[in-house]
Amino acid sequence: MSSRRWAVAGNPNVGKTSLFNRLTGARHRVGNHPGVTVETRLGRLQPAGDVDVELVDLPGTYVLTPDSEDERIAYRVVAGRAPECKVDGVLVVVDATNLARNLYFLHQLLELSVPCVVALNMIDAAEQSGLEVDACALARALGCPVVATSAESGRGLEALTRLLAGTQLSAEVESYVGGWRADAPKIRGGLDVEVCLEALATAPGPEKSIDSARGRWLISAAVAGRALEHDSTPAERDALAQLTPEQLQAAARALTIARYVEVDRVVEDLGLVAKVDQGPSFTERLMARSEIIDKVVTHSVAGPLLFCLVMATLFEAMFTWAGPLVDGIGDGMAWLGSGAAAALGEGTLADLVNEGLIAGVGNVLVFVPQIALLFLFLGILEDSGYMARAAFLIDRIMRRAGLSGRSFVPLLSGYGCAIPALMSTRTIPRFRDRLVTMLMVPFMSCSARLPVYALIIAAFFDADRPVWGPFQLGALILLGMYLLSTLTALLVGALYRKVLLPGPTPPFVLEMPPYRWPRPVTVLRHAFDQTMAFIKGAGSIILALTIVLWAALSFPRVDPLTLPAGETAIEHSVAGTLGKALEPVWTPMGQDWRMGIGIIGSFAAREVMVSTLGLVYGIEGVDEDEGPLRDKLSSAVDPATGQPRHTALSGLALMVFFAFAAQCMSTQAALKRETGGWRWPLFSFVSMSAIAYSAALLVFQVGRAMGLG
């Protein structure tokens, strides 16, 4: 059985993902390419016929002179420069409602002589708005097959499937499709371009001479930014060095203009150019509804208000709606634990399985509902087109921090889990801006901090006391913590920008797509993929560390009966001894060695703090909703002074510590993957620990001096 592989490329917002989902059905997996920090989606064409056809979904890209990591990956694969992902051709998804810009991208591909098949997507939307695009005429003009498709209705999918599989096309399907043309369209740029191409072609060097297709790409890449560093050979760079920047820029401009001249000619030949005085243009009709909605969404006053409402709903979803699912998982793990205890009896092995393995898996699974819900919500916002408007609104604030509105979505994702958030920074073009955003992400209070906040608030504050109308103290403190972490993230980002990684503010050029109803399959798939990214990226590390922690808390073993009253077995373990030894560190921020053990434990996974504290206070099988731990914490008294060991102030200091401390080893691992080394994760860890400690210290000491605790 023969096999083929097609890359699926195209501009963002053209429905590429929907088309990919329709073509591959339920079967897709996320692949990892060695040496490239990207997971691309791979799928098999359905229905599977005689030929095994694999599709590789590439990130959306506007041009082939890549600037961001995403675009670079797409370029490498389509240009055949990614040996780990060789493709036989490219399925280019083009938006029928937005042909001109899409055709520019297509022309760049055709210049590279890559076999292309074009899916003229969103054809239904085009026809509804009165635009008739003749797929056959387009195919003749371009010289490659064009199939009119609509991912929504399924139109054209059968023809496309057959084309990709290379099987015979039936007569009625033939009518959709033009024929292949062997030669690539010749884009002439005029003298400027010819001069440069000539210089490149005749450059001395051991390699084969640079042909005109490669030469054109090199010229554009030389001007367009950092593409050259990664995607060219030293010999090519030497050849380029013969030309002055002015020459290269003139040539790159000439090429771009020439491509658009060609695109305009094709569009005009198809009869798609609207006459000026014939009423509203096609685009105006398409965008009419969106413009009305945007009068509210991007309004001076209503815009930000709506934004706050959307954010509030997001948080409500994460905290409240996820609740029953989280409880359900907790109960499930407990049931599993008791089953294992019954089967394995007493002893070290039973404890390893129960408190190491099952607890470890539980620590990972318990976050899946919140993370999945967050990404579901974000997916809906993105798919509907609202996210572009939100980035538009928030750009002003991000500029103060030296970033652009593009950093907004990754930071927002950080409220769920830092790992997928770090991955989504790949759309940020320059590495410096990307790095600053990645360093800001761990400051956004992720869902793992929530159980700790909840426990501390319940134990040390009168959480249910109404403070202002319907608002309770507990809820307000929680909100305060989230605001604090967000503000700190922005301040830290601004600081890093000015001091550590200076550079010009990144530009903000973003397409505003028309609003559309979010597509359920796309949104669900996206949430699924992001959640899996969390499980894969964090799962094994959290599990491993939970087991290590269990060992540190359990050994050396001490018979509880031999201990004096008031002492627990845990005090004599490795972790316990460490916690006690580090008491001089904990005391200035208002904590004692018991909390210290909890803090040590939380480096495995933040939520482990709760169960560790339970062990320290001699309570079995605790979870933060149970009274016993809360009561023990609030009523703990220091025998020497008779004063309560923990107060509201020390609780606050502890929360502040948790808000800023870099305790998630999985995040550090993800940071290492994304930045390609240990330097930045180490910096992140050290700087965040320093900030966490100083802040907690400040809160406690200043509060004490003010007589608050």
Add this chain to the structure above:
Amino acid sequence: MRFQSRRGTLAEMGVGDLMGVWAEVLDIAAPEGGVPRAGSQGLDSSSAAFGLRLMEMGLVPGTRVRVVSRAPWGCPLRVELRGYHLSLRKDEAARVRVEWAQASAAVGEAR
């Protein structure tokens, strides 16, 4: 009624009664302070690389463009060109030199 051809930048087109008026792109202005070395700056809004990116997104000479709306407090702008909407900051839009026709009522002038 005479129509005069006026020139300016895309940023100016977002002000007052110029909003929504169709203009034609003349050129992307060179960055201030001379020409930076190609490939050294990446995408910041004053560089040659950014100028090229603007062109690659469709703002080549001869393109019809208009400002659709502004965000609160002055920037970014939202423009329509080549069948889609793009948002740009004011300083980025200021690099796009455009020409448009402005009606000027010249009393007593015959045409």
